[in-house]
Amino acid sequence: MSLLRLAWRNVLRQRRRTALLSLVVVYVTVAVLFLFGFLDGYGESLVEAYAEYVEAPVVVAREVWWQDPDPENGFRELPAVAHPLVRAATPRLSLYALLRSPYRVQGGVVLGVDPEGEKALSRVPFKVSQGRWLSAPGEAVLGQRLAERLDVRVGERLVVETRKGALGLQVVGLVRAGVGNVDFGGVYVHLEDAQRLSGGRVLATHLALKVPRGKEEGVAKALNQVLPEGLRAQGVWELMGPIRADYEGSRLFYVPLLGLFMLLAAVAVVSTTYVSVRERLREFAVVESLGLSPFRLAAQVALEAALASGLGLLLGLLLGYALLWYTSTHDVFGPLMRLSVELLPESGLSEHLYTALRPVYALYAATVVGLSALLALLFPGRLVLALEPTRYLKGE
């Protein structure tokens, strides 16, 4: 306890130096908290976009369909899927089609859905901004930006053509979900129309399942143990397209970068502590001659470094969590994300991104304190351990 008091007194003795040291740690702590919060928030927004809008929490399809998503590889009869965590299941039929208005022709993926079943699984039916959701065959609901691009309005006919057939469908609603794939590329038709467009031989291409958030991969894994041969379940994480690689790449890039930041902050703390120890070698010699062991002296040096960085950590945590709280409750990144969605409309990005706020970030940030203490023990501490008190007491 007296060692701690002694270290604390030494930290306070050089207030300006301590303040500067702490500032470095404040900066790094805020950076660590913010970047982890941002990365986790980005990941959560992707999972939400794919689970609730673009795909589903879990999807079951034939193995051949996963390899070649041609409707011909879909289900001729729907499989029974039983798992206690599956809250809803609905068949979907996805197929590539040409969309034709009087002004433009554009290719896209059409999703045939059961209008009522979809309500239990996806948020898309609740994001209709104009008109209404599907209720019967012969109707289509489009993403709002896609409708603008094709120049089709609610009540007008849209031609959907595939290599197996063509239908003139009445646009009954436009969706504004804030997710690129839905707003820029969403085409929802009745399952029966999709079956007709695919040639009428398949009922659906896949089965979408709703499971609680966070259980997607576990349920998919469990289902794969019991599903008949030739069928495979995939969790939302596997359903993400190239954007998943972007997210994982970001983590691979930023996490080591943050580690480097923390190391540099610890080195800054330790180098200052080193200078401080060098200036106070005579003082240490006196203390050692009064009976304090060199190891306890080295511990005191480590404690000084830990206290100086600890002060910075506390302030950094305060500022960092305040920043995270603000960015997790306010749409600060909205303009940036909207721009990203415009640039990459089919990546599954959401127009809103809220940072995550988790207590564990404090633990990550605290690494800098531990690192500072460890380095202080290794370098300035060694200086104290190698101290020859008689030499310093003689004034040499």
Added chain:
Amino acid sequence: MKRFGILLLALAAFALGQSPLEKLKSALDRLRGPAHQAVYALTVERPGSSRTYRLRVYTDGERAHLRVLEPKAEAGMAFLSLGQDLYLFDPRLGRTLRLPPSGRSERFLGSDLTYQDLMGRDLEELFQVTEEGGALRLVPKPGAPTPYGRVEVYLKEGFIERVLYYDQRGQAVRELRLGSYQRLDGAYLPRTLELKDLTRQGYRTLVEVTEVQVGPVPERCFNPLYLERGC
């Protein structure tokens, strides 16, 4: 003179006896011409630029083989339309590709024409036909796969002179004009065709039919294997 008057009366009576749908069918039949070979000059006009293609065409009225002669960059490209089947040979790829039926709605050589305009029977298959003010008025059948809200077909002496396509808001979006019909071997063939995109100023496609040789076309011309080497 008296004989001509009787003939005119007989034609009028025949015309009066035809339903609007029959009139349309008969007019569409006259678009195709007899079996013939010809060179079609296709001019694609865009604001500030114009590009002309010369195409060698072989057709028996139902099937068609089109081969690009000029410009050099596209020379050798060939198209074959066999009912719902459409084939394309691209010399740059060195391969013959079969296009899906939806490919019939694609624009032909970057022009305003679609394969459907050239060979299709959409007007009689997808629309209900009535006659108003001397023109045939076509409205889509329920659920018909057409993006148009209405089509007006203007006939002159049983020949299609002008086709006006309207969007679903009542605005004319495309205009097709056909002219200089020639009677060849008992059938008729329009020698000029003009298509305007009314939503974009300066977008126009002109087709002029020249060097027509009426007569049977070798069967091999309608075999996809001959797309590459020509027939």
